[in-house]
Amino acid sequence: MALRSNFSVLFASFRMRLMTITRYPGQLVMDIVIPIVFAYMPILLGRASGSNPAATFAANTGTSNYIGYMLIGASVFTLVNFAFWHVAYWLRWEQEAGTLEALYLVPTHRIWVVAGTALYSCLRGVFSALAAYLLGSLILDVNPFQGEVLLAFVFVLVGLIPLYSLTLLFGAVILKVKEANALVNLMQWGVSFFMGIFFPIAIFPPLLKAIALLFPPTWMTNGVRSALLGVGFFFNRWYLDLAVLWLFMLITPFLGYWVFSRTETSVRRHEGVGQF
Amino acid sequence: MTDLENSKPSPKYSRIAAEWSAFWAMARKELIIMMRYPVNFIASFGQTFLIVAIFTLGGSMFFRISSAAGSQTGTSSGNPSGVVVYGFILFMFMGDTLWTIGYNVRNEQVQGTLEQLYLSPASKFASLVARVTNTLLWTGLLSVTAAALMTLMIGKLPVYNPWLGLYLLVMALSGTFGFGFIFAALTLRIKETAQTVANLLQFGLLVLCANFFPFSALPPFILFFSRLIPLAYAVDAFRSTMMGYPAGFPELAPFPVEFIITTLFGLLMPPLGYYLYRRAENYARKHGSLATY
Numbered sequence: 001m002a003l004r005s006n007f008s009v010l011f012a013s014f015r016m017r018l019m020t021i022t023r024y025p026g027q028l029v030m031d032i033v034i035p036i037v038f039a040y041m042p043i044l045l046g047r048a049s050g051s052n053p054a055a056t057f058a059a060n061t062g063t064s065n066y067i068g069y070m071l072i073g074a075s076v077f078t079l080v081n082f083a084f085w086h087v088a089y090w091l092r093w094e095q096e097a098g099t100l101e102a103l104y105l106v107p108t109h110r111i112w113v114v115a116g117t118a119l120y121s122c123l124r125g126v127f128s129a130l131a132a133y134l135l136g137s138l139i140l141d142v143n144p145f146q147g148e149v150l151l152a153f154v155f156v157l158v159g160l161i162p163l164y165s166l167t168l169l170f171g172a173v174i175l176k177v178k179e180a181n182a183l184v185n186l187m188q189w190g191v192s193f194f195m196g197i198f199f200p201i202a203i204f205p206p207l208l209k210a211i212a213l214l215f216p217p218t219w220m221t222n223g224v225r226s227a228l229l230g231v232g233f234f235f236n237r238w239y240l241d242l243a244v245l246w247l248f249m250l251i252t253p254f255l256g257y258w259v260f261s262r263t264e265t266s267v268r269r270h271e272g273v274g275q276f
Numbered sequence: 277m278t279d280l281e282n283s284k285p286s287p288k289y290s291r292i293a294a295e296w297s298a299f300w301a302m303a304r305k306e307l308i309i310m311m312r313y314p315v316n317f318i319a320s321f322g323q324t325f326l327i328v329a330i331f332t333l334g335g336s337m338f339f340r341i342s343s344a345a346g347s348q349t350g351t352s353s354g355n356p357s358g359v360v361v362y363g364f365i366l367f368m369f370m371g372d373t374l375w376t377i378g379y380n381v382r383n384e385q386v387q388g389t390l391e392q393l394y395l396s397p398a399s400k401f402a403s404l405v406a407r408v409t410n411t412l413l414w415t416g417l418l419s420v421t422a423a424a425l426m427t428l429m430i431g432k433l434p435v436y437n438p439w440l441g442l443y444l445l446v447m448a449l450s451g452t453f454g455f456g457f458i459f460a461a462l463t464l465r466i467k468e469t470a471q472t473v474a475n476l477l478q479f480g481l482l483v484l485c486a487n488f489f490p491f492s493a494l495p496p497f498i499l500f501f502s503r504l505i506p507l508a509y510a511v512d513a514f515r516s517t518m519m520g521y522p523a524g525f526p527e528l529a530p531f532p533v534e535f536i537i538t539t540l541f542g543l544l545m546p547p548l549g550y551y552l553y554r555r556a557e558n559y560a561r562k563h564g565s566l567a568t569y
Contacts, residue, residue: 026472037479041488045360046338048493053338060337070334182319190324198334274453 009108011114017086021124033072036136043070044200045218061200062231068144069229071136073197075129076221077188079156080163080195082128086121086187087167090114091182111257118164126156147228151238153226155245159220162248166191166216168256172263195221198274200231216248298398302406315412321418324368328422331488332360332429358434358522361426362515363487365419370481372411373452378459380407381511382470391567400557401550407474408453436520441535444517447542448510452547454486455507461556462551467568485511491527502528506541509534523560 021027025137046053058064086093087191094100103110137144170187174180194201194208195217201209219234223241226233233241310317381404384390391404427433459477463470484501485508488493494502502508513534516525526534560566 024469024472026469026476029284030472033476034479037483039520042334042337044483044489045331045335048490056339057337066338073334073429136324153419177315179313179315179319182313182316182323186319186323186326189323189330193326193330197330197339203333 006108006112009112010116010119013113014119015116017117017120018123021120028128030031031124032079032131032135035078035129035132038077038140038142039067039074039136039198041069043067059205061226063229065142065146065229067140067142068137068146069225069231070198071133071140071142072225072228073221074136075133076156076195076217076224077192077197078132079125079160079220080131080191080217081188082121082125083118083160083163083167084170084184084191086124087114087118087164088171088174088187089173089180089184090117090169113138114168122160122164126160129156144209147230148238149228152224155220155223155242158242158245158249159216159223162216162245162252163220165252165256168260169252172260175260175267191215191217194218197221216245216252219245219248292373295379295399295402299402299406299409302403303409304405306410320414320423324418324422325425328364328426329429332426335360335488336429348375357514358519359425359490360488361433362518363489363511364426365423366445366511366514367482367487368419368422368446369412369449370452371478372408372415373449373456374459374481375456375478376411377404377453377456378463378470378474380404381460382463382467385567388567393558394561394566400554404457404553405453408456410416412449434519436524440513441518444510444514444538447538448507448514450542451507451510451538451545456548456549457546457549457553461553464556464560464566479508480566481505484508487511490524492524506537509537510541513538 011014043066046057054064054066055071061069063069076226080085091100094103103113134144170183174183177183194212194215196212201212201218201222213234219241222231222234223238223245225231226241227238235244279435327468337490381390384393394400423433458558459474462473466473482488483498484505486502491502491508491512509528512526512528514533516522516527516531520523521531527533528534557566
């Protein structure tokens with residue numbers, strides 16, 4: 001099929017998802033509220049735990065702005081969460097909606113439909129994360145625009161591609177194991193743990209730290225925190241950390257697509273993708 | 277004929293037997309479904325550990341210098357292990373009793389089996405309660421292991437007055453059971469939106485009932501709303517009792533007052549909740565919306 005037709009499928013899938021979510025405005029509000037509440041838990045625990053929480057926090061993380069630190073972690077968690085639930089769960093979503101068989105019968109490759117879903121997910125994720133960060137900062141009385149705001153945004157944008165590619169890898173696991181709900185739940189928390197949602201990964205033992213560094217969201221979170229709060233880049237220079245994310249960006253889409261395609265072919269040959 | 281009449285069980289006995297039979301059948305069905313998804317089983321365990329680790333490590337950034345792990349700074353509330361662990365245990369159980377009944381009603385709607393269930397003469401009450409039984413057992417196991425992990429990560433866990441603590445836990449759960457029925461009633465009325473409402477309430481209660489932090493950390497404005505929720509008193513009474521009433525605890529009211537509120541909450545909520553559920557159910561049956569979702 002021509003590239004133009006494929007893009008038309010991509011945008012149709014994007015529009016369909018967007019139209020569906022506009023029917024549930026309460027869900028959109030929750031997308032913004034949840035990260036704020038998430039960040040609020042450790043913040044309140046910290047406030048109750050000693051005479052000078054900011055000083056202890058600074059000694060552990062490199063910044064005394066613990067509100068900003070937690071809000072950034074919770075906002076990036078939203079991005080990770082959306083990526084996993086929308087893309088890794090995509091096949092199950094189509095199964096539940098009863099549209100999977102139709103998708104396999106049309107002449108367009110499924111990758112364009114997933115790409116439309118991913119585009120929708122990115123847009124919704126970035127909007128929710130940004131809104132949660134800004135609103136949370138406003139409610140908790142911190143300045144959201146300190147530091148290098150543009151650089152932070154670059155880290156988010158560059159990090160999104162490897163993040164979504166990672167979900168393709170994980171989508172392959174779901175295709176094989178079937179139990180999508182449980183696996184997506186587990187994985188979103190697993191990635192959040194490794195990326196250091198509320199703490200620096202420096203506290204991990206060496207092996208755990210090495211595993212954490214293999215996850216693009218770890219670089220994305222630290223990049224944003226370093227740009228806004230000055231906690232320190234992994235390689236001390238922003239462009240070196242960004243270069244690592246670029247490297248992820250070049251490798252992971254191909255790896256993700258390759259693994260997903262192979263798994264899908266294998267599953268279709270044996271039990272079939274419709275079984276869940 | 278006389279022999280047959282003599283061999284019949286008394287109406288009271290047969291009613292109890294029928295209730296038990298319906299409860300057992302439904303509990304067994306739920307257990308069979310749980311066993312068919314072993315990955316789900318293992319993943320829920322792993323997920324709990326990860327959530328615990330994330331929040332405790334996040335909280336520990338405020339009271340522990342990581343380069344000297346083990347040395348803790350702060351005051352009586354500086355070591356938050358009691359507050360966090362007991363709050364977490366209550367949160368886990370509350371999650372089961374509050375939402376499981378409603379979610380299951382919705383699942384039956386989605387699977388298309390809710391109408392059939394209501395056409396059968398089996399006890400509706402036993403059927404609803406049975407859905408939570410397996411989850412409660414599973415959560416008990418999860419709570420114990422998660423509490424052990426949290427204790428390892430954030431410090432020694434104080435354990436005082438376990439029997440009184442158990443009584444308060446049972447009363448709190450009984451009260452949330454009542455809430456669970458109300459949520460199930462709401463699910464029948466508002467259908468898909470119930471999911472969003474549940475999410476909102478879950479996070480709202482997490483803050484208002486201060487499961488993961490002391491009430492003293494809440495701003496006065498939010499604390500005002502906490503004082504309006506009986507469950508908040510149950511959380512406070514339970515963890516204060518288990519921690520041996522350290523200075524500043526209980527935080528919301530004197531213990532006798534919290535004890536009375538928790539007991540009344542545990543005794544009154546289930547009948548009230550079930551009454552509201554039956555009303556919603558009758559409404560749905562009259563309007564033919566039982567299977568609509």
